[in-house]
Amino acid sequence: MRGTGFLSLHGVDKRFPLKEGELHVLGDISLDIRQGEFVSIVGGSGCGKSTLLRLLVGLEEASGGSLRLDGVPIRGTDPARGIVFQDHRLYPWLTVEDNVLLALANSPLDKAERLARVHAHLELVGLKHFARAWPAQLSGGMSQRVAIARGLVNRPKVLLLDEPFGALDALTRAQLQDELARIWQTEGITTVLVTHDVDEAVLLGDRVVVMEPRPGRIRRIVPVDLPHPRHREHPRLAELRSDILQDFTRRQAIA
Amino acid sequence: MSEATRKRPDLRGWVVPGVLLLLWWLATALEWVDTRLVASPAAVLEEAWQAAASGELWQGLAASLGRNLSGFALGSLAGLAFGGLLGLSRLAERLVGPTFHALKQIALFAWIPLLSAWFGFGEPAKVAFIALAVFYPVALNSFEGIRATRHELLEVARVLGLTPAQRLLRLVLPSAAPAIFTGLHLGLIYAWLATLGAEYFFSAGPGIGNTMIDGREHFEMDQVIYGLLVVGSVGLVLNRLAAWIEARALAWRGGGR
Numbered sequence: 001m002r003g004t005g006f007l008s009l010h011g012v013d014k015r016f017p018l019k020e021g022e023l024h025v026l027g028d029i030s031l032d033i034r035q036g037e038f039v040s041i042v043g044g045s046g047c048g049k050s051t052l053l054r055l056l057v058g059l060e061e062a063s064g065g066s067l068r069l070d071g072v073p074i075r076g077t078d079p080a081r082g083i084v085f086q087d088h089r090l091y092p093w094l095t096v097e098d099n100v101l102l103a104l105a106n107s108p109l110d111k112a113e114r115l116a117r118v119h120a121h122l123e124l125v126g127l128k129h130f131a132r133a134w135p136a137q138l139s140g141g142m143s144q145r146v147a148i149a150r151g152l153v154n155r156p157k158v159l160l161l162d163e164p165f166g167a168l169d170a171l172t173r174a175q176l177q178d179e180l181a182r183i184w185q186t187e188g189i190t191t192v193l194v195t196h197d198v199d200e201a202v203l204l205g206d207r208v209v210v211m212e213p214r215p216g217r218i219r220r221i222v223p224v225d226l227p228h229p230r231h232r233e234h235p236r237l238a239e240l241r242s243d244i245l246q247d248f249t250r251r252q253a254i255a
Numbered sequence: 256m257s258e259a260t261r262k263r264p265d266l267r268g269w270v271v272p273g274v275l276l277l278l279w280w281l282a283t284a285l286e287w288v289d290t291r292l293v294a295s296p297a298a299v300l301e302e303a304w305q306a307a308a309s310g311e312l313w314q315g316l317a318a319s320l321g322r323n324l325s326g327f328a329l330g331s332l333a334g335l336a337f338g339g340l341l342g343l344s345r346l347a348e349r350l351v352g353p354t355f356h357a358l359k360q361i362a363l364f365a366w367i368p369l370l371s372a373w374f375g376f377g378e379p380a381k382v383a384f385i386a387l388a389v390f391y392p393v394a395l396n397s398f399e400g401i402r403a404t405r406h407e408l409l410e411v412a413r414v415l416g417l418t419p420a421q422r423l424l425r426l427v428l429p430s431a432a433p434a435i436f437t438g439l440h441l442g443l444i445y446a447w448l449a450t451l452g453a454e455y456f457f458s459a460g461p462g463i464g465n466t467m468i469d470g471r472e473h474f475e476m477d478q479v480i481y482g483l484l485v486v487g488s489v490g491l492v493l494n495r496l497a498a499w500i501e502a503r504a505l506a507w508r509g510g511g512r
């Protein structure tokens with residue numbers, strides 16, 4: 001299934017009906033994401049980042065514009081598009097293994113192949129010894145790893161991540177960032193990461209999309225011109241980070 | 256609960272029953288009370304022994320437990336089906352939900368005249384009464400459990416492309432399981448209460464409740480108190496059994512630790 005994974009958003013607009021009037025959440029979002037590219041999206045809370053991902057995964061429908069994957073309009077959910085939510089959303093009554101297996105519930109693979117695939121992905125996220133554990137026994141970081149394995153096990157063309165490390169402590173977060181970078185490099189999967197952490201955005205992204213609110217729009221797109229794998233101490237990353245952060249503080253000063 | 260406390264059983268729960276037993280014994284031995292109204296522990300034990308030896312105890316118990324379990328099975332199956340339907344289908348909820356919530360307000364015992372008109376005074380009426388007692392908690396808890404399925408987890412099901420059957424089996428039912436068990440557990444308790452109630456209100460027949468009624472009619476308080484103890488013990492055993500099954504079935508909630 002993999003090998004393609006070209007996302008193209010054109011004039012995407014999203015409004016939620018309210019009791020009176022409507023809430024204009026996204027306005028005129030246009031963006032092309034190359035196959036295998038890693039795009040980070042940053043922006044203050046409420047500027048529509050989650051909504052944009054929910055449109056991409058097919059949980060919401062756009063009010064206007066078009067979203068396409070490999071030229072085909074996105075309609076509804078599809079195994080070709082995987083997502084990792086901020087809250088891991090594991091099923092507490094299923095073991096780690098069964099949670100990941102759930103993503104293959106309708107796969108054409110036979111039982112043995114599914115299990116092998118699940119175990120390979122648990123190994124990829126460093127949890128092969130926890131296959132039989134209950135989610136309640138896992139730490140936040142481990143749960144999020146399982147959620148990543150669940151998002152990847154179906155070999156989607158696109159992986160969407162909505163502030164996946166937002167709730168984790170700094171050390172775990174750094175560790176998972178490195179793991180995500182490694183997984184992305186080995187799997188070559190088109191990845192969109194929403195985050196409010198500018199460091200994270202520049203460390204991982206080929207490009208950083210900076211959004212602004214009311215309605216959510218793209219303010220600018222910052223290319224991160226460094227090869228992977230990157231070192232988080234690289235001075236260029238610090239430069240880019242302060243550049244992006246300045247953007248925010250300046251806007252705050254005007255507003 | 257730590258390992259240490261689990262190894263040594265906590266006996267503090269036995270203090271109150273122990274004291275009560277002592278008071279009972281003292282009250283009858285020292286004749287603080289009229290022993291025609293309160294039989295002595297020895298007399299009750301004697302009565303129990305005889306009932307067990309003659310088989311009367313087992314007959315009564317078997318009859319009561321039999322109708323208890325038939326009523327429980329009928330009521331819980333109907334409650335699961337009904338609560339499940341209401342939980343899964345908004346249309347069903349809109350159609351029958353209001354009626355159900357209104358009928359729920361009617362006290363259980365108020366159904367007796369109607370039940371006896373439909374089923375007479377024999378075994379079918381007793382079982383129907385028990386089933387009705389079980390039906391409400393099971394239906395209500397199943398309904399609410401299913402409705403409480405987390406929206407976030409339903410979104411995961413959508414993202415993973417689960418079929419409706421897979422959603423039901425992998426998400427909705429396991430998520431509702433704790434509430435369904437609560438309903439069944441309540442149903443079990445109500446069933447036993449209703450079994451006793453049924454034996455009082457419908458015609459005489461074998462049963463532990465009838466043993467007590469007979470005892471009262473013949474003014475044999477040892478028989479009444481022995482019946483009381485049997486009823487309490489059965490209730491306790493049923494309750495423990497339900498808790499045990501529940502803990503096994505919902506191992507994931509404790510994190511298995």
Ligand SMILES: Nc1ncnc2c1ncn2[C@@H]1O[C@H](COP(=O)(O)OP(=O)(O)O)[C@@H](O)[C@H]1O
Nearest residue numbers: 016023025043044045046047048049050051052
């Ligand atoms: N289903 C919805 N109905 C109404 N308003 C919504 C809905 N989902 C999101 N919103 C609103 O859209 C705005 C953007 O939300 P969101 O996409 O979650 O922002 P972000 O992820 O950037 O913090 C918020 O004001 C939020 O309240």
Ligand SMILES: [Mg+2]
Nearest residue numbers: 049050051162
């Ligand atoms: Mg968000």
